[in-house]
Amino acid sequence: MISLHRANFLSNKPSVSGRSFGSTQLQRRGPSVVRVAVGPSKGRSGDENGIVLTEEIKEVSSVIDLNEKSTVSTGGVEDVYGEDTATEDQLVTPWALSVASGYSLLRDPRHNKGLAFTEKERDAHYLQGLLPPAVVPQQLQVKKMIHNIRQYQVPLQKYMAMMDLQERNERLFYRLLIDNVEELLPVVYTPTVGEACQKYGSIFRQPQGLFISLKEKGKVLEVLKNWPERHIQVIVVTDGERILGLGDLGCQGMGIPVGKLALYTALGGIRPSACLPVTIDVGTNNEALLKDDFYIGLRQKRATGQEYAELMDEFMAAVKQIYGEKVLVQFEDFANHNAFDLLSKYGSTHLVFNDDIQGTASVVLSGLLSAQKLVGKKVADQTYLFLGAGEAGTGIAELIALEISKQTNTPLEEARKKIWLVDSKGLIVNSRKESLQHFKKPWAHEHEPVNGLLNAVKALKPTVLIGSSGVGRTFTKDVIEAMATFNERPVILSLSNPTSQSECTAEEAYTWSKGRAIFASGSPFDPIEYEGKTFTSGQANNAYIFPGFGLGLIISGAIRVHDDMLLAASEALAAQVTEEHFAKGLLYPPFKNIRKISAHIAASVAAKAYELGLATRMPQPENLMKYAESCMYSPAYRSYR
Numbered sequence: 001m002i003s004l005h006r007a008n009f010l011s012n013k014p015s016v017s018g019r020s021f022g023s024t025q026l027q028r029r030g031p032s033v034v035r036v037a038v039g040p041s042k043g044r045s046g047d048e049n050g051i052v053l054t055e056e057i058k059e060v061s062s063v064i065d066l067n068e069k070s071t072v073s074t075g076g077v078e079d080v081y082g083e084d085t086a087t088e089d090q091l092v093t094p095w096a097l098s099v100a101s102g103y104s105l106l107r108d109p110r111h112n113k114g115l116a117f118t119e120k121e122r123d124a125h126y127l128q129g130l131l132p133p134a135v136v137p138q139q140l141q142v143k144k145m146i147h148n149i150r151q152y153q154v155p156l157q158k159y160m161a162m163m164d165l166q167e168r169n170e171r172l173f174y175r176l177l178i179d180n181v182e183e184l185l186p187v188v189y190t191p192t193v194g195e196a197c198q199k200y201g202s203i204f205r206q207p208q209g210l211f212i213s214l215k216e217k218g219k220v221l222e223v224l225k226n227w228p229e230r231h232i233q234v235i236v237v238t239d240g241e242r243i244l245g246l247g248d249l250g251c252q253g254m255g256i257p258v259g260k261l262a263l264y265t266a267l268g269g270i271r272p273s274a275c276l277p278v279t280i281d282v283g284t285n286n287e288a289l290l291k292d293d294f295y296i297g298l299r300q301k302r303a304t305g306q307e308y309a310e311l312m313d314e315f316m317a318a319v320k321q322i323y324g325e326k327v328l329v330q331f332e333d334f335a336n337h338n339a340f341d342l343l344s345k346y347g348s349t350h351l352v353f354n355d356d357i358q359g360t361a362s363v364v365l366s367g368l369l370s371a372q373k374l375v376g377k378k379v380a381d382q383t384y385l386f387l388g389a390g391e392a393g394t395g396i397a398e399l400i401a402l403e404i405s406k407q408t409n410t411p412l413e414e415a416r417k418k419i420w421l422v423d424s425k426g427l428i429v430n431s432r433k434e435s436l437q438h439f440k441k442p443w444a445h446e447h448e449p450v451n452g453l454l455n456a457v458k459a460l461k462p463t464v465l466i467g468s469s470g471v472g473r474t475f476t477k478d479v480i481e482a483m484a485t486f487n488e489r490p491v492i493l494s495l496s497n498p499t500s501q502s503e504c505t506a507e508e509a510y511t512w513s514k515g516r517a518i519f520a521s522g523s524p525f526d527p528i529e530y531e532g533k534t535f536t537s538g539q540a541n542n543a544y545i546f547p548g549f550g551l552g553l554i555i556s557g558a559i560r561v562h563d564d565m566l567l568a569a570s571e572a573l574a575a576q577v578t579e580e581h582f583a584k585g586l587l588y589p590p591f592k593n594i595r596k597i598s599a600h601i602a603a604s605v606a607a608k609a610y611e612l613g614l615a616t617r618m619p620q621p622e623n624l625m626k627y628a629e630s631c632m633y634s635p636a637y638r639s640y641r
């Protein structure tokens with residue numbers, strides 16, 4: 001789709017001639033010959049594509065040196081880029097080569113600019129007559145698109161309009177998303193993406209990622225090669241077994257990797273061509289989907305055990321083989337048993353990150369660091385009660401314990417005793433230890449058995465209540481009122497997604513606590529009025545963390561993820577909360593500054609990677625914050641020559 005094949009590059013188009021190529025000039029001499037000449041160096045190192053760009057610059061210069069005096073054949077493109085599929089984004093230029101022209105250019109989402117093509121570009125690229133006369137700048141296109149999207153009353157229609165735009169004009173999609181991030185995040189992400197996954201079969205139009213099913217077992221490497229890009233830096237992969245709090249959606253979980261990666265680009269500045277969404281399809285146990293005519297996945301029960309492990313193993317090996325050891329693999333929305341196993345299995349051989357265990361933990365810890373100021377109590381001095389002891393619950397609990405242990409210089413086992421978890425069978429206590437899954441065992445403290453959340457709240461008098469159960473409306477009036485009887489400012493986090501699965505609404509949290517709760521939720525709620533006062537709640541969602549976290553790993557060339565990087569990310573995010581936010585009772589800064597926030601997180605994570613000896617990019621950039629920002633993708637249109 002976006003490959004710079006030699007035939008395209010040197011196709012018989014006037015557009016090829018006389019382009020400045022960073023420090024070079026490319027000139028077409030006849031249809032199949034190009035001369036490469038060196039000009040004054042204008043290479044913009046640390047451009048939007050960061051590490052890859054810098055490497056590309058080196059490659060370009062060395063080839064230019066070789067070819068300086070000679071005329072080279074059409075093989076020049078491959079030579080110049082050192083490979084046959086350099087992408088537009090790897091060019092160190094503010095302008096683009098047209099890899100397609102005319103009608104195909106308008107159908108190529110990575111290069112299409114729609115009405116923004118200038119007269120000159122329309123002339124040079126055979127677009128005359130294919131567009132109406134008006135030439136419209138990107139800002140006006142954004143204005144039109146946001147206006148159009150606001151006309152839709154139904155969130156899923158807004159989602160589909162956004163996906164259509166992504167498939168039509170990628171830069172406009174990202175410009176629109178970045179400029180209207182608070183309004184559009186709930187459209188391309190939770191809660192709407194949940195509904196999109198439920199109906200993914202009906203709304204499926206274009207493949208937006210790779211589907212690797214049991215049918216592909218034995219040829220996963222070949223399947224990866226079918227993807228049009230080679231320079232992949234981030235893969236988000238799901239097997240669809242636990243999509244948000246909506247359960248097993250099988251192959252239709254694809255909406256999640258697609259949405260997460262859109263955020264990697266919009267919020268974290270990873271270039272779109274470096275992102276690969278993957279869904280592993282081993283079947284589904286969702287009976288309704290298996291019977292649904294429009295279901296797009298394998299029609300069989302989930303494969304488990306060896307068959308499952310072998311497919312995942314083949315995938316992980318192929319990923320490393322084709323993209324190298326620095327590609328980040330983010331596991332997303334796997335069911336508990338697989339999530340923990342995959343993370344520990346590949347944690348020592350691959351650069352892997354589990355968003356639900358680690359990303360959610362980091363964002364929640366960040367909120368708790370902020371809450372220290374609002375409640376006047378240190379993280380180590382709070383008592384925590386969780387409803388839900390799965391990946392999110394135990395992941396968060398472990399990171400809090402790590403922070404307590406650092407704050408108080410106590411062993412981790414001691415620190416864990418401040419944290420209690422309730423699952424579907426009641427409070428996790430010592431007498432249940434034998435029958436518990438391994439990830440719950442560290443939380444089985446000495447206590448008599450307690451049934452139900454309300455009884456646990458009454459017995460333990462927690463100062464912080466965290467919902468990670470995936471089950472909606474479980475923080476009942478009784479529970480919140482009880483929290484408010486022994487806490488002046490109870491901290492209440494309803495993390496489950498989408499909105500329908502949230503443990504309580506913002507309105508319930510504020511009303512039942514008589515306006516005293518410090519509340520945040522995984523999916524967004526509108527501000528609410530209570531007794532004449534407006535309450536704005538924060539969004540404790542891993543979207544604050546993973547884009548900047550991933551950027552930090554990439555710019556440092558990290559080869560492994562370490563818990564201390566998660567702590568660094570939490571602190572970096574908490575440092576972005578200002579007095580003005582605290583005054584509103586907010587635990588998180590608003591999303592509107594997310595790119596800056598992500599750059600701060602990236603810089604802290606990268607610094608930690610260097611400190612831990614896990615970074616491979618040498619030398620270490622002097623100013624990591626500036627470097628992170630300079631590496632971020634910009635959706636501004638480029639000029640076409």
Ligand SMILES: O=C([O-])CC(=O)C(=O)O
Pocket residue numbers: 190243244245333355356496497522541542
């Ligand atoms: O996707 C989200 O909004 C947060 C998340 O990882 C989940 O709920 O699984």
Ligand SMILES: [Mg+2]
Pocket residue numbers: 244332333355356
């Ligand atoms: Mg998730």
